[in-house]
Amino acid sequence: MKTNDFSAPRRMSKSAFVIFLVNNLWLYAKYFLFIVILELFNSEKKLSFIEAALDFLVVLAICLTLAAVIAFINYYSKKYYVENGNLIFIHGLVRKEITSISLTKIHSLRTKQGLIYRLLDMKGVSFDTLASQSEEIEMILDNEDWEALLSRIETLDSQTQIQASEADKIEEKTDGYTTKLSVGNLNLIKGALCQNHLRGMVVFGSILVTLYDQIISVNENAVEYFYGYMATHADFLRLSLSSCITVAAILYIVTLLLWLGKVFLRYFNMDIRIDREQLFFESGLISRNSSRFSYDKICTVYIKRNIIEKWLACSTVMLKQALNATDRNRGVDVRIYGSDSATTFLDWWLGKDYASSQPIVSAQSGYGLLGYTIRFDLLVSLAAGIALCYFQYYGWLWLPVVYMLISLIKGIFAVRRSSITLKEDYVEINSGKFAEVKNYFKYSNMEVVRMTATPFTPFYHRVNLVISTNGSSFTVRSLKEQEAKEIYELLLYNCYIK
Known part of the structure; x- marks a missing residue:
């Protein structure tokens, strides 16, 4: 048996x-x-x-x-067992290695169920802790073993919580979770459409790079043949302005569909369950991926709202996690598109009275941030303008001018939205250009605080403030020197006492 x-x-x-x-x-x-x-x-x-x-x-x-x-x-060569509350892996054929993880110190449990996993009724399970300095070891378990092991972990979690505080009682539910959220697939599509659609270019570009690498690996002469063909038929392939616009429109639609497809594959039927100490996420169309991680592993809550998201009464929420060795090699932050539940996550992480936390001090960025934001756009516009004048294409000079005007608008929005506010219980950093971005983190999550000068500091008395947590980093630019010093000292003080 x-x-x-x-x-x-x-x-x-x-x-x-x-x-x-x-x-x-x-x-x-x-x-x-x-x-x-x-x-x-x-x-x-x-x-x-x-x-x-x-x-x-x-x-x-x-x-x-x-x-x-x-x-x-x-x-x-892989074995595992549980002893004295520790999950122990034995792995390696020639050189045996033993990895021990305390079940009460597991901050993340991630599972995946691809097509083969589903057919065999199996799950790929990855465990990690904040202290882990090595790659994860994946265990492939059948559902019976997975449920039994998960039950063992949850039992130890409950015992630890009771020992820590007899007064803290978690609201009882039949499934162990107090809050359930469901992001509908229509909301998911709506949220994906609210993002920067050119993200599909990354997907499209990666496909092209993969194809290029495969062609090179098969036959190096294939690329030379392609370039020779293009050069021979250059006159025939030259497109009119209307044809260029049509090609650009088709390319944009393709990249948009690729982006939607990527989001849909990754976040289809997202199921979110929250209790006092844990979050559980599960999503995916073909491969179902889940992540169960500890309240303590969250280091920042990121909330973004652009014009479309505000109009549709939704937002993009990202829970940034403290990083271990495996996390640094792949993105593990949870993104929720098209959600109207930002307040739910903030209530859970900062406390239900977080909105009433009184501000201590705040500071707004100056116009030095404008110069920083547009610096590369300015160089590109100047280079494009010089090139067009050199080749006497004066009728196209409107392109770099329009590009620069858009960049200036972007820079002005960046200045208006950039600020830092220290409240009694947490820090709020505002940023964004065409979208409003708010980052929330606790004083206890801070690891590094730096105040840095720029070449213009002696003239304008503006400095940058750099704040790093165990999983994220923020730079608030062009703050008044005296305000930045006050915030710097308060951050160090609050970090020490909290």
């Missing part, structure tokens, strides 16, 4: 071997395709169909064998 007390070292479910195998096959697929294409297009070898098919089968067998051997090593 299968036991779930985890007291004895045990390997993961046998289905984990299948997942290791599939992951390895996916990893080696590009090398397999490279070898096959190299063999097919090798002009020095003239192979018959049967010989080509045999070569294909031999390469496939080698890849399958290699993937199976490595998958077996990964599966066989």
